Amino acid sequence: MSTPLINTLEVLNKENRISFHTPGHKKGKAYENTGDGGIRENxxxxxxxxxxxxxxxxxxxxxxxxxxxxxxxxxxxxxxxxxxxxxxxxxxxxxxxxxxxxxxxxxxxxxxxxxxxxxxxxxxxxxxxxxxxxxxxxxxxxxxxxxxxxxxxxxxxxxxxxxxxxxxxxxxxxxxxxxxxxxxxxxxxxxxxxxxxxxxxxxxxxxxxxxxxxxxxxxxxxxxxxxxxxxxxxxxxxxxxxxxxxxxxxxxxxxxxxxxxxxxxxxxxxxxxxEEGKEKMGELLEGIDKFEKKFQNLQLFQLDRAPGKDRTKIWIHTENSGKTGSEVETYLRENHGIDMELSMPQGLLALTSMGNSKKDLEKLYLAFEELEETLYNKGKMEKFAGNLRKEGIFDREVERQQEEPSGIPIRTAFYSDKERVSINKSLNRRAGSAVTPYPPGIPLILPGEVISPRLRDKLLEYEKRNIKLIGIKEGKIMVVTEE
Ligand SMILES: Cc1ncc(COP(=O)(O)O)c(C=O)c1O
The missing domain is CATH 3.40.640.10 (Type I PLP-dependent aspartate aminotransferase-like (Major domain))
Known part of the structure; x- marks a missing residue:
């Protein structure tokens, strides 16, 4: 098929989806009232x-x-x-x-x-x-x-x-x-x-x-x-x-x-x-205030409300709902036309900007309200968090990494002779390239880091769950070739 990218963009564009991800102009909506300096037109x-x-x-x-x-x-x-x-x-x-x-x-x-x-x-x-x-x-x-x-x-x-x-x-x-x-x-x-x-x-x-x-x-x-x-x-x-x-x-x-x-x-x-930034940010935060207040009615989902945090990033914790963040992300995408920025096993992130309207936030809340009702009715709240913790993937991004991960300099490992081996065979070998879930683009493994049994198991778990990692190709990881 010719122009597969343009075709896809055209289809997605027609769907008129709600964006809680980058870029911050939210499909140009931020410019609806004030114009975009003539960029689109010219x-x-x-x-x-x-x-x-x-x-x-x-x-x-x-x-x-x-x-x-x-x-x-x-x-x-x-x-x-x-x-x-x-x-x-x-x-x-x-x-x-x-x-x-x-x-x-x-x-x-x-x-x-x-x-x-x-x-x-x-x-x-x-x-x-x-x-x-x-x-x-x-x-x-x-x-x-x-x-x-x-x-x-x-x-x-x-x-x-x-x-x-x-x-x-x-x-x-x-x-x-x-x-x-x-x-x-x-x-x-x-x-x-x-x-x-x-x-x-x-x-x-x-x-x-x-x-x-x-x-x-x-x-x-x-x-x-x-x-x-x-x-x-x-x-x-x-x-x-x-x-x-x-x-x-x-x-x-x-x-x-x-x-x-x-x-x-x-x-x-x-x-x-x-020019309009301060006023628009005030409106966005007002909308988020209302969203947060209503969200407190929900039992199965919790917001991150740490003092001093940037509240325009809405982190929704899903652990008590029996659903992973990724499952909830799919639900929002398929049932409500809402696209989120990031999902992880324990929750998901709505990245708001001044291009989001109060209506967008209202729709996000209603989608969660509906999901909660459905889950209660179906009695579907398995204790997924416990299972995931046991499986060792729940903390996939935030696990404590080794303090001196490389042992050999990162650059030396990166430029060494390298080969791809299966994840099982990578045990105790040094990684030759970074392995990174994207988003958020924070490397799980750095070049030079020794693949411990824990890291190996984690990689296998990702594979089992079909979660894409940059740096893993066809189930194989790049390691430094042994002398
Ligand atoms: C913390 C952090 N720094 C830097 C970057 C790179 O930014 P950019 O995508 O604009 O190149 C990102 C991108 O996600 C990021 O999350």
């Missing part, structure tokens, strides 16, 4: 290149420089760098430009894969902090200042600290206190704020990396602001950042043909943030 005309008047992203001195300066000002930072390869390019550039091979950095184990890619490319030595786990909801918490302090005491040579803030579930770290620690030691603070471009729009939201004066903060505009996929911005503050090296690295990790559509979309995201 798509092909705006899709230009570096010609007279359009400046050069590799070394901006004209309109792109002006646009970036404006974005920096709106977000109260000193410099902004437009990213057309998502926060992934920003993470690589911000980490690699401020480190040298073999440097140690302190970071949580549940970082996004782009950070692991930076470790591989830069031959960096990770010193991992284990995130705390919420005992009721079984999701990772934000990183505390005490954890960072202890990590830096144990590894005093760290050149910097990297935080994911907020994490995928909306839990933030103690960013202000952590900033105090890094400042005192004169080391860098990188903030992976891919999920928090909307922070700063409401006092209830966690503090932004910029407000905490982090040296470098990267934000995926496309995730939580109205902007197109891949549009993101890296913000730099203070005088610790080597800006020449930063620009060099941005040019390594980004396309030399930057999309003007994406850059216009970033600018449009900034405009939205600066």
């Amino acid at each position: 798509l092909y005309q705006y899709d230009t290149t570096e010609v007279f008047g359009t400046d050069q992203l590799q070394d901006p001195s004209g309109v792109l420089r002006e646009s970036q300066q404006w974005t920096a000002g709106v977000f109260k930072s000193s410099r902004a760098y437009y990213l057309i390869n998502g926060s992934s390019a920003g993470v690589l550039s911000m980490v690699l430009s401020q480190t040298k091979p073999k440097d140690e950095i302190l970071l949580p184990r549940d970082v996004h894969q782009s950070v692991i890619h930076a470790l591989i490319l830069g031959d960096l030595t990770p010193r991992f902090i284990q995130p705390g786990i919420d005992p009721l909801l079984n999701i990772p918490k934000g990183i505390t200042a005490q954890q960072v302090q202890e990590g830096l005491k144990k590894h005093p040579n760290c050149k910097g600290v990297l935080l994911t803030h907020p994490n995928y579930y909306g839990r933030g770290g103690e960013i202000r206190e952590i900033r105090r620690l890094t400042r005192k030691l004169g080391i860098i603070l990188w903030v992976d704020q891919a999920h928090g471009a909307h922070l700063g729009l409401h006092p209830e939201l966690p503090l932004s990396g910029i407000d905490a004066e982090a040296d470098l903060t990267v934000m995926s505009f496309h995730k939580t602001l109205p902007a197109m996929n891949q549009s993101a911005v890296l913000f730099a503050m203070g005088d610790r950042v080597d800006r020449d090296r930063l620009l060099e690295h941005l040019n390594i990790h980004q396309s030399s043909s930057p999309s003007y559509i994406l850059m216009a979309s970033i600018e449009q995201g900034t405009r939205y943030y600066s």
Whole structure:
């Protein structure tokens, strides 16, 4: 069949589904009242290149420089760098430009894969902090200042600290206190704020990396602001950042043909943030308040209501319902035309943005109300949580990882001679590549990590349940070839 992708997009588009996932413009709905700066109407005309008047992203001195300066000002930072390869390019550039091979950095184990890619490319030595786990909801918490302090005491040579803030579930770290620690030691603070471009729009939201004066903060505009996929911005503050090296690295990790559509979309995201952002965020949080209040009537499903979390990320715990998060996700998709961001055995995530209406939230609530009623009527609440825990997959993403997972440097393992072996045969071998459930894109196994009986069993469990893992192909995992 020709154009299979376009055909599929056409079909999905006609279904008019409700989006609780990225991108944050929610099929353009965020622009319904205020317009999108003419992007949709002039798509092909705006899709230009570096010609007279359009400046050069590799070394901006004209309109792109002006646009970036404006974005920096709106977000109260000193410099902004437009990213057309998502926060992934920003993470690589911000980490690699401020480190040298073999440097140690302190970071949580549940970082996004782009950070692991930076470790591989830069031959960096990770010193991992284990995130705390919420005992009721079984999701990772934000990183505390005490954890960072202890990590830096144990590894005093760290050149910097990297935080994911907020994490995928909306839990933030103690960013202000952590900033105090890094400042005192004169080391860098990188903030992976891919999920928090909307922070700063409401006092209830966690503090932004910029407000905490982090040296470098990267934000995926496309995730939580109205902007197109891949549009993101890296913000730099203070005088610790080597800006020449930063620009060099941005040019390594980004396309030399930057999309003007994406850059216009970033600018449009900034405009939205600066003009109607505060009002729209207030409305969204009001809608979420109502949703949360009604949701308390339900017995089988619980929301994450941790104080200070980013409430625009609605984590719904399904453990008491007898259904896994993935089963509930399928139910919502098939019966209510609702698409969620992420599901795990213990729950699922609705990623809301200012493009979601109160009606969307109402429909989400009603779908859960109906599901609860059906489950009660059918008496179908098996104790799935206990079973899953026994099977060892329930905590699939949040299990405690080894603190020094590689034993050999991640880069050495990655570039070693490698071979694919069956999961059973991988026991006690070193992984040659990362193994990652996606989403959330947080590697379960890192290159160099020894496949313990527990990890092997986990991989088998994934296989049994038909859950796709990036890094596993036809039941085989890449391991380092033995001498
Ligand atoms: C924590 C985190 N950092 C970075 C990224 C990469 O962002 P992008 O998709 O904009 O490249 C993601 C993507 O999901 C993420 O979850």
